[in-house]
Amino acid sequence: xxxxxxxxxxxxxxxxxxxxxxxxxxxxxxxxxxxxxxxxxxxxxxxxxxxxxxxxxxxxxxxxxxxxxxxxxxxxxxxxxxxxxxxxxxxxxxxxxxxxxxxxxxxxxxxxxxxxxxxxxxxxxxxxxxxxxxxxxxxxxxxxxxxxxxxxxxxxxxxxxxxxxxxxxxxxxxxxxxxxxxxxxxxxxxxxxxxxxxxxxxxxxxxxxxxxxxxxxxxxxxxxxxxxxxxxxxxxxxxxxxxxxxxxxxxxxxxxxxxxxxxxxxxxxxxxxxxxxxxxxxxxxxxxxxxxxxxxxxxxxxxxxxxxxxxxxxxxxxxxxxxxxxxxxxxx
Numbered sequence: 001x002x003x004x005x006x007x008x009x010x011x012x013x014x015x016x017x018x019x020x021x022x023x024x025x026x027x028x029x030x031x032x033x034x035x036x037x038x039x040x041x042x043x044x045x046x047x048x049x050x051x052x053x054x055x056x057x058x059x060x061x062x063x064x065x066x067x068x069x070x071x072x073x074x075x076x077x078x079x080x081x082x083x084x085x086x087x088x089x090x091x092x093x094x095x096x097x098x099x100x101x102x103x104x105x106x107x108x109x110x111x112x113x114x115x116x117x118x119x120x121x122x123x124x125x126x127x128x129x130x131x132x133x134x135x136x137x138x139x140x141x142x143x144x145x146x147x148x149x150x151x152x153x154x155x156x157x158x159x160x161x162x163x164x165x166x167x168x169x170x171x172x173x174x175x176x177x178x179x180x181x182x183x184x185x186x187x188x189x190x191x192x193x194x195x196x197x198x199x200x201x202x203x204x205x206x207x208x209x210x211x212x213x214x215x216x217x218x219x220x221x222x223x224x225x226x227x228x229x230x231x232x233x234x235x236x237x238x239x240x241x242x243x244x245x246x247x248x249x250x251x252x253x254x255x256x257x258x259x260x261x262x263x264x265x266x267x268x269x270x271x272x273x274x275x276x277x278x279x280x281x282x283x284x285x286x287x288x289x290x291x292x293x294x295x296x297x298x299x300x301x302x303x304x305x306x307x308x309x310x311x312x313x314x315x316x317x318x319x320x321x322x323x324x325x326x327x328x329x330x331x332x
Contacts (some may be wrong), residue, residue, distance in 0.1 A: 021036040062091075063111045064078060098123065124191070144190035154308065156318075161196070163274060164198075167205060168200050168244050182217045221246065245273045273287050274290040290327050
């Protein structure tokens with residue numbers, strides 16, 4: 001069996017240097033790192049993960065479970081989390097849950113099975129308060145998402161109400177008075193859809209505008225549903241001069257629907273999204289959006305995993321990311 005000492009001799013470095021490269025620690029120059037990696041490839045060295053885990057009590061890997069890796073927002077989030085984890089010496093294993101309870105439960109179970117150091121879970125369904133404490137144990141989990149977890153677990157969320165209120169008031173300041181809310185699947189319960197709708201309502205109320213139920217479209221969270229919502233509003237004869245979309249992805253569908261009907265954005269209808277996904281700046285017209293500080297969220301989530309590993313008994317923390325509203329062409 002090829003050992004770390006064999007790699008060190010072949011590369012002409014110390015065993016500690018090989019260990020630093022294998023474990024992705026800082027402090028190794030690029031030329032030395034390349035030399036060690038070439039030596040590893042040449043001699044066929046394989047890290048004994050089980051032995052390392054038994055010795056250190058950690059694997060150096062944390063999990064990330066998201067509803068779908070094919071969604072632009074989660075691709076962006078995953079990239080930022082990988083960067084933040086690398087800064088703290090972690091690797092990231094990613095899986096998707098399908099936004100279903102069984103998928104989220106499986107992600108937690110698999111993280112235990114693989115002896116990951118922790119899990120960052122973008123939760124849509126699961127609530128730790130409903131698990132009776134048995135499924136979670138002392139395993140480090142950080143929840144992402146917009147549900148109210150009642151300070152029962154480490155949680156990093158967004159300013160959903162404040163962000164959507166700002167988006168609504170931005171349209172009002174641009175002269176819009178018939179503002180549609182193209183939102184998600186349901187307004188019942190506490191989740192991303194209901195919270196962002198609440199911000200829309202608060203934004204209207206702050207300017208003495210009552211909610212017109214005809215302007216609230218429960219469309220779903222995909223581009224096609226945003227497009228269909230615009231067609232449905234138009235077919236019903238509902239006049240609107242602005243749209244607050246629940247996400248940028250839905251907003252892209254809204255803008256496609258406007259184009260289908262020969263309506264111009266922003267001249268006829270102004271549109272605001274939420275998330276600031278990378279595509280938002282490159283649309284024609286570019287999309288005005290609420291931009292949570294995603295890098296801050298990623299760094300905070302990894303920080304909470306590390307803190308829980310160091311002190312499993314510390315109280316859970318909840319953090320809400322700062323945001324900015326980025327005006328672009330879709331509301332000018």
